[in-house]
Amino acid sequence: MILIINICKEKLHELEFVKPIEDILTNNQIKLFTKKYSQITPNDLEKASKIIICGTSLKDNEFLNNLAKFQWIKNFNKPILGICGGMHILHAIYNGKKEKNKEIGLIRINFKKNFLSLIGNKEVYNLHQYYYDSKEFETFENQQISKHKTKPFYGTIFHPEVRNKEIILNFTKN
Amino acid sequence: MKLGILFSGGKDSTYATYLAKEQGYTISCLISIESKNQDSYMFHTPKIELTKEQAKLMNVPIIYQKTKGEKEIELKDLKKAIKKAIKEYKIEGVITGAVESIYQASRIQKICDKLNIECFNPLWQKDQVELLNELIENKFEVIITKIATEGLNNSYVGKKLDKNLIKELITLKEKYQINPAGEGGEFETLVINCPLFKSSLKEESYKEKQRLSLK
Numbered sequence: 001m002i003l004i005i006n007i008c009k010e011k012l013h014e015l016e017f018v019k020p021i022e023d024i025l026t027n028n029q030i031k032l033f034t035k036k037y038s039q040i041t042p043n044d045l046e047k048a049s050k051i052i053i054c055g056t057s058l059k060d061n062e063f064l065n066n067l068a069k070f071q072w073i074k075n076f077n078k079p080i081l082g083i084c085g086g087m088h089i090l091h092a093i094y095n096g097k098k099e100k101n102k103e104i105g106l107i108r109i110n111f112k113k114n115f116l117s118l119i120g121n122k123e124v125y126n127l128h129q130y131y132y133d134s135k136e137f138e139t140f141e142n143q144q145i146s147k148h149k150t151k152p153f154y155g156t157i158f159h160p161e162v163r164n165k166e167i168i169l170n171f172t173k174n
Numbered sequence: 175m176k177l178g179i180l181f182s183g184g185k186d187s188t189y190a191t192y193l194a195k196e197q198g199y200t201i202s203c204l205i206s207i208e209s210k211n212q213d214s215y216m217f218h219t220p221k222i223e224l225t226k227e228q229a230k231l232m233n234v235p236i237i238y239q240k241t242k243g244e245k246e247i248e249l250k251d252l253k254k255a256i257k258k259a260i261k262e263y264k265i266e267g268v269i270t271g272a273v274e275s276i277y278q279a280s281r282i283q284k285i286c287d288k289l290n291i292e293c294f295n296p297l298w299q300k301d302q303v304e305l306l307n308e309l310i311e312n313k314f315e316v317i318i319t320k321i322a323t324e325g326l327n328n329s330y331v332g333k334k335l336d337k338n339l340i341k342e343l344i345t346l347k348e349k350y351q352i353n354p355a356g357e358g359g360e361f362e363t364l365v366i367n368c369p370l371f372k373s374s375l376k377e378e379s380y381k382e383k384q385r386l387s388l389k
Contacts, residue, residue: 010175011197012269012294020299058283059292104287105280125276127283161299162276 003048004034009062020161050079053086079152081171087155096132109141117170124158176202178265183225185316186271188365193296202263204236205255211243220320231371253285267292274357302355306340315367323360325350
């Protein structure tokens with residue numbers, strides 16, 4: 001069972017940043033349940049086999065003021081995929097330093113190393129204004145993707161629910 | 175939160191408006207752009223002037239901006255219209271009907287970012303057939319106003335979206351690889367009635383323009 005974590009402040013943004021990910025899983029018969037980040041319980045973490053932390057809008061930074069709600073990540077050992085804001089959270093929890101890094105729209109990336117089965121020249125969709133630099137993570141391809149040095153935690157600064165949906169499926173299946 | 179709608183009068187921007195209103199957001203104004211350029215990737219809506227009629231039916235003010243539709247200049251005109259909406263109606267964000275077009279969505283995101291307002295795309299990445307079915311379930315009356323693809327001919331212009339038409343569009347998708355919701359510009363639509371309108375759009379207002387477009 002995949003736990004999808006919603007970090008959107010505005011309800012209307014859930015249709016844009018959470019529902020597309022739910023749809024990808026549902027269309028592939030993958031079981032899921034979705035919770036708002038402020039309502040995660042120990043039972044949810046126990047029930048989840050893997051976790052996807054979704055992104056949110058450019059202007060929405062409420063979750064960054066509530067990082068205490070994500071401290072459970074440090075004691076969690078099952079796989080997590082952090083998308084955009086979700087990647088910020090993973091890095092910030094591991095003492096990531098906030099840097100300004102705005103990218104909006106499509107950019108082309110050459111994935112030299114296999115990342116959740118994605119490799120080669122791909123277009124990715126970006127919508128972010130920060131990057132969190134954490135020494136606990138290895139980052140690749142101009143900070144577009146990351147992997148925790150010891151735990152199964154993955155980050156994409158881009159939105160794979162828009163382009164490269166296979167990343168989400170490969171994360172859930174592997 | 176007070177929002178402005180980037181409104182073309184077609185099914186997507188109207189349904190996006192409906193979803194926002196259903197969730198309790200305040201629709202403070204509509205923003206419509208009339209482009210002189212038929213080939214504009216940003217604004218290429220036929221019958222755009224009917225948005226003024228639709229705004230009256232929704233009892234919402236409208237900012238109507240004309241543009242030559244030249245690349246980048248049309249974005250300046252859009253920015254100008256949004257700035258006007260911020261000043262006059264104190265909007266804190268805009269809603270778009272973007273579903274798949276990264277070209278349109280990313281340009282609007284950049285404008286909103288510069289103006290420091292929110293950008294909402296409630297139909298983003300939505301399944302096209304699911305979208306068509308929801309329109310019918312929510313009592314949207316939608317007609318096709320323009321055809322621009324192989325597999326659809328002018329006999330479709332004026333057709334109302336219903337379960338049978340959705341089936342036809344799915345068949346055409348399989349045969350000609352068209353997007354069944356017209357997201358690739360295969361066809362354009364007009365909402366003639368929906369729960370946001372106090373009454374239906376007057377038939378003569380769109381029928382006359384439809385007749386002219388077929389000439």
